[in-house]
Amino acid sequence: MGMKNPMIFIIFFMLFSLSSFSPFSLAKPLENNNNKKPYYKPCKTLMLYFHDIIYNGQNAANATSAIVAAPQGANLTILAGQFHFGNVVVFDDPITLDNKLRSGPVGRAQGFYIYDTKNTYTAWLGFTFVLNNTEVGRGTIGFAGADPTMVKARDISVVGGTGDFFMHRGIATITTDSFEGAVYFRLRVDIKFYECW
Amino acid sequence: MGMKNPMIFIIFFMLFSLSSFSPFSLAKPLENNNNKKPYYKPCKTLMLYFHDIIYNGQNAANATSAIVAAPQGANLTILAGQFHFGNVVVFDDPITLDNKLRSGPVGRAQGFYIYDTKNTYTAWLGFTFVLNNTEVGRGTIGFAGADPTMVKARDISVVGGTGDFFMHRGIATITTDSFEGAVYFRLRVDIKFYECW
Amino acid sequence: MGMKNPMIFIIFFMLFSLSSFSPFSLAKPLENNNNKKPYYKPCKTLMLYFHDIIYNGQNAANATSAIVAAPQGANLTILAGQFHFGNVVVFDDPITLDNKLRSGPVGRAQGFYIYDTKNTYTAWLGFTFVLNNTEVGRGTIGFAGADPTMVKARDISVVGGTGDFFMHRGIATITTDSFEGAVYFRLRVDIKFYECW
Numbered sequence: 001m002g003m004k005n006p007m008i009f010i011i012f013f014m015l016f017s018l019s020s021f022s023p024f025s026l027a028k029p030l031e032n033n034n035n036k037k038p039y040y041k042p043c044k045t046l047m048l049y050f051h052d053i054i055y056n057g058q059n060a061a062n063a064t065s066a067i068v069a070a071p072q073g074a075n076l077t078i079l080a081g082q083f084h085f086g087n088v089v090v091f092d093d094p095i096t097l098d099n100k101l102r103s104g105p106v107g108r109a110q111g112f113y114i115y116d117t118k119n120t121y122t123a124w125l126g127f128t129f130v131l132n133n134t135e136v137g138r139g140t141i142g143f144a145g146a147d148p149t150m151v152k153a154r155d156i157s158v159v160g161g162t163g164d165f166f167m168h169r170g171i172a173t174i175t176t177d178s179f180e181g182a183v184y185f186r187l188r189v190d191i192k193f194y195e196c197w
Numbered sequence: 198m199g200m201k202n203p204m205i206f207i208i209f210f211m212l213f214s215l216s217s218f219s220p221f222s223l224a225k226p227l228e229n230n231n232n233k234k235p236y237y238k239p240c241k242t243l244m245l246y247f248h249d250i251i252y253n254g255q256n257a258a259n260a261t262s263a264i265v266a267a268p269q270g271a272n273l274t275i276l277a278g279q280f281h282f283g284n285v286v287v288f289d290d291p292i293t294l295d296n297k298l299r300s301g302p303v304g305r306a307q308g309f310y311i312y313d314t315k316n317t318y319t320a321w322l323g324f325t326f327v328l329n330n331t332e333v334g335r336g337t338i339g340f341a342g343a344d345p346t347m348v349k350a351r352d353i354s355v356v357g358g359t360g361d362f363f364m365h366r367g368i369a370t371i372t373t374d375s376f377e378g379a380v381y382f383r384l385r386v387d388i389k390f391y392e393c394w
Numbered sequence: 395m396g397m398k399n400p401m402i403f404i405i406f407f408m409l410f411s412l413s414s415f416s417p418f419s420l421a422k423p424l425e426n427n428n429n430k431k432p433y434y435k436p437c438k439t440l441m442l443y444f445h446d447i448i449y450n451g452q453n454a455a456n457a458t459s460a461i462v463a464a465p466q467g468a469n470l471t472i473l474a475g476q477f478h479f480g481n482v483v484v485f486d487d488p489i490t491l492d493n494k495l496r497s498g499p500v501g502r503a504q505g506f507y508i509y510d511t512k513n514t515y516t517a518w519l520g521f522t523f524v525l526n527n528t529e530v531g532r533g534t535i536g537f538a539g540a541d542p543t544m545v546k547a548r549d550i551s552v553v554g555g556t557g558d559f560f561m562h563r564g565i566a567t568i569t570t571d572s573f574e575g576a577v578y579f580r581l582r583v584d585i586k587f588y589e590c591w
Binding site: 223237265266267268269282283284285311312313314315319321323341342343345352353354355356366367368391392 | 418449451460461462463469470471482484485486502504505506520521522524533534536538553554555556557560561591
């Protein structure tokens with residue numbers, strides 16, 4: 001009977017050492033009754049807005065983005081006719097905590113999108129959130145993926161991060177919160193990290 | 198002797214709890230006699246084709262891609278002279294299960310490539326497979342990497358996924374299955390996922 | 395007492411089998427007294443230089459990159475006025491082990507950058523190191539992220555790899571080692587992998 005305690009000690013030591021096996025926090029799979037796929041609980045979430053004002057030839061002072069490439073026959077001050085197919089837009093947009101453009105920015109969304117479909121509005125996004133705020137954090141979050149802008153909520157990949165978001169991966173759900181013509185777009189980004197370091 | 202069973206019970210409980218430690222399936226490293234590097238068995242594979250028809254000024258109805266940027270002196274209807282160096286092409290190509298363009302598409306390959314070398318054909322690819330099919334799955338798969346198109350089989354990174362491909366990572370091997378002039382390209386993509394959630 | 399040895403045997407067998415649970419080497423979290431965030435020790439490091447010579451209309455023989463898109467009113471042989479905002483540059487740059495352009499290249503840095511800010515020099519980078527060298531390795535390393543070029547050391551994400559860098563992820567710290575006007579840039583890249591397979 002004297003063996004029991006040291007054995008349990010060894011087992012607890014093993015459990016302890018194994019619990020630090022992975023250097024990062026991973027999402028926890030949870031039961032989901034609706035379908036056979038597991039549902040994962042994020043290890044961190046973040047909800048932010050960014051505001052895109054496209055240069056149209058007259059709004060140089062306010063514009064935060066510009067068309068820099070266009071298909072044959074189109075120009076750089078009006079988004080191209082066929083669902084903007086072929087337009088490349090570069091942006092440096094303010095990020096805010098709420099949906100107000102005038103709120104103090106907590107960072108910048110920097111990158112590009114390419115309209116890539118001829119029969120609906122779909123863009124390919126490559127961009128980075130550069131954050132510098134005590135509440136949200138300091139560092140960068142990288143995004144890449146297809147954005148079918150007519151779909152209410154669309155998921156793109158969070159492919160990496162630096163600083164407070166060191167090595168993070170996850171999914172971002174983008175919704176168009178508001179828009180005015182083809183000049184102003186406000187996007188809401190719900191970031192769910194499933195791999196946190 | 199009465200202690201043995203509870204102890205084994207504890208050990209099996211530990212093994213059980215630890216087996217669910219990681220929320221995702223990872224590739225299994227296997228023995229490989231040829232060299233010292235481990236060989237990994239994918240946790241999921243997928244083999245698909247996509248079909249790229251570049252706009253040449255006359256095929257607007259059929260074209261699935263367009264040149265949207267070119268180096269100085271080149272235009273947007275003919276790929277540039279020096280191994281197409283500097284051409285940016287945007288595409289929205291049908292994905293098929295077999296190598297026939299006329300087969301019902303299971304999704305779209307959307308994104309861009311940039312010819313980036315002056316002394317051979319090499320492109321930088323950033324694109325997403327948007328899949329919507331009961332057999333293949335529903336969701337997106339993101340790709341990024343260098344494509345030396347004269348090499349028979351070239352590997353690029355699978356950097357993320359959504360939907361049925363939630364948080365997946367892996368390697369895609371691209372082969373040019375067929376081409377006609379500088380207008381039609383058919384690419385075969387062998388996707389090997391090594392991180393499945 | 396005769397039970398002790400088989401039990402320990404089982405425990406060591408478990409530890410052994412669990413030690414091969416993860417197919418890859420992960421970074422080790424270390425103590426860090428300065429703040430509450432953990433500090434991770436990379437599982438692999440690499441320090442390389444690459445050399446970018448932008449085409450300016452007169453250096454066609456030496457240039458390794460070219461402006462392929464520009465905002466309205468700018469051209470393709472001079473970087474645009476407003477902190478180059480809107481310029482897209484495609485590159486195929488030699489990679490060297492030391493800071494000498496004339497050293498034998500160990501690979502090529504291929505991809506693009508987009509100047510995306512109107513009030514400072516910031517670029518969005520998407521590129522791949524294509525390496526083919528016995529010392530450094532053979533395979534590709536993929537990078538994506540924001541590059542605020544006026545900051546001394548800036549971190550971007552290593553989003554994937556192939557060949558000797560199969561499935562790797564990490565962080566790359568970029569420093570501008572030297573530059574001449576707006577034509578020649580030499581970048582030092584300190585790659586720290588935190589996920590090695």
